[in-house]
Amino acid sequence: EDEDGASSVGLWMSTAEASNDLTTMEGDDNNNDDEDEEEEEWIEEEFELLTERDFFDTEWKIGTVLDSSPDSIATTWVRLTTTDEGTNIATWGNSNKIIARGNWAIDVPSQFFSISRESLGGWFGKQIWAGTLEDYYFMEGTVRGWSPISPASVIGQWQGIRLGVSKEERGVAPWFAREEENEEEDGGEGENGMEFEGQEVEGE
Secondary structure: OOOOOOEEEEEEEEEOOOOOOOOOHHHHHHHHHHHHHOOOEEEEEEEEEOOHHHOOOEEEEEEEEEOOOOOOOEEEEEEEEEOOOOOEEEEEEEOOEEEEEEEEEEEOOOOEEEEEEEOHHHOOOEEEEEEEOOOOOEEEEEEEEEEOOEEEEEEEEEEEEEOOOOHHHHOOOHHHHHHHHHHHHHOOOOOOOOOOOOOOOOOO
16 A cells, blocks of 8 residues: 555556467477567556545545536535544535535445535435546546436536645646646647636635
8 A cells, every 4th residue: 555545456467479470390490489488578557546545534625617607616625524433424615614514435446436415404405526536636527416306417517626735745637737738739728627726715
């Protein structure tokens, strides 16, 4: 395990080449010699799996763009905790005010992460921020919402930044890194990452 508590998994792949020249006895002998001398090359590829422990008692700044307000970024924070019974609790807030609660979960094999937010015990619906984890310091995905009178549907997109660490430690957000790569390779405009890192958490 590394310092962040992530478990490392090694993926091994074997690569080998073989000659198919069987036209003559001499060619056969040469091929056999080549195969005897040939050494297999092993390539190790490591990737990290984030677990629940990586999110215990962490806080995140969340930027959300709803389809209903595509030009506005709603900035909130969420605190991820766990009870003694093992229930994962998400506490949502604006500035210093708690505005909602929910739950959070991670499926380690698929690295799928989700955070729910309920309104008044869920009577007026629930929203879920979810996505596939690819970074220890950043998260992103889609927002799904539903209510007793409307079916579940995707209602927006979100990006999250881990708080409590320095900018130097976090590094560049992956969505901005992708923008730079796309601009360099294609001369395009990238994927339009949200500029909310320095934005104040606003009230609703």
